Structure formats: structure tokens, C-alpha cells
Amino acid sequence: MIIDTGMTIAYKCSSCGTYEFFNASLFRLTRKKNYCLTCRCKRSGIAISEKGYLKLSVRMHCIACGNEHVFDIDAKEFINKGIGVFYCPRTGIQLCFVGNDILVRQKIDTLEKELDEMIDTFGYESYFKNTRVMFDSLNRIHDIAEQGNLVCECGCSDIELILLSDRIQLKCSKCPGINVIHAASNEDLKDILKVQQIFLSRLQNTI
16 A cells, blocks of 8 residues: 655745645654744744654644644544644634645635635625635736746737736737736646746747
């Protein structure tokens, strides 16, 4: 039997409010006494420490109650169940998810969809399929552009953005160059976060 020891840790940043994802090997984590994972905003993170064979302790600052929480992880449990969920003991908000990468991202997609539905219930329009993924994708594209790595094959770097409900269209202002960035799920966000350069071409690209 093959046992997958790779896992994803996702936690809700206490500073910027986004879910940050980290991919790691269980054995890599358990070989180090202490391990720190920092959000992309650089203002918050979580500390992981080894507590024994296939056991970890996760320490994080809570966005809900403002206190620090410590969660104990028994790797054998999430290997069997696929995903572990950890809650703020005061408010019940889900703060941290550990387990299979696909299951973790699907879980957070569901939470964000429920949040959008709740916003709709209270009378606000929700244009985007996943608002948080859309905003995070836009931020990543902005970072790439600031580094000079968003450019059309014609050499133009004056790029127009068109926001649709589930994707971002990038269009060159000088030629028919185009690229499409999907931004509807955390799997889409995972893809764009790995990208270092974006090129537009007359033959439509898709990320």
C-alpha cells in the first residue's frame, strides 16, 4: 500500500484575512523541531513544532478572538480521514485545515462560496464566483506587472484588465494580444501564485 505523506496546511491569516496555503512533506516537518510558515503579506504566520512520532503542534494567532491558539495534530488521523479542521475555541470559526491538498482547497472553496451566499442574503451583489480568489489573483498579477514580467509578444507592457465573474482577461492596448487568467477556485489561485511571468499573444493563452 502506498501512503501519501505530502500534505497541505491552510490557515486564515490574522492580519490580511486571506487563507494561506503551504505544501509540505509530513516527514520533513517531523524531522525539524521547529518550523515557521509566513503569510504572503509578511505580517502573520504559524509555528509548527514536532511533538513525537507523526505528531505536530501548530501555534497561530487567531483572527477571530485575537488570542493565540495551539492545535495538536496526529498525522495518522488526517491520513485516514483526508483532512483535519481546527476551530477557534471561543467563536467556532474554522481557522486551520490540514490534509490532502485537493480536499483542503475544496473545503475552503466551499467556505468562501457560503460567505458569498451570505453576503447576497444581506442584500449585497456578489459578482465574482469567488471574491477572495479574484482579489488575490489580481494582487498576484499586480506584483508580476510591477516586476516588469507582464508583457505582450509585441513588446508592449500597457495591458488592460477585464474582470469577469470567474476569470481575468488581459488585453494588449496596441495589438490583439490576449491572455486569460482563471480566478474561480483555490486551485486557480494555486496556479497563478506559481507564475513568475505572464505573456500575451495573438493566439490566446490561458492560465
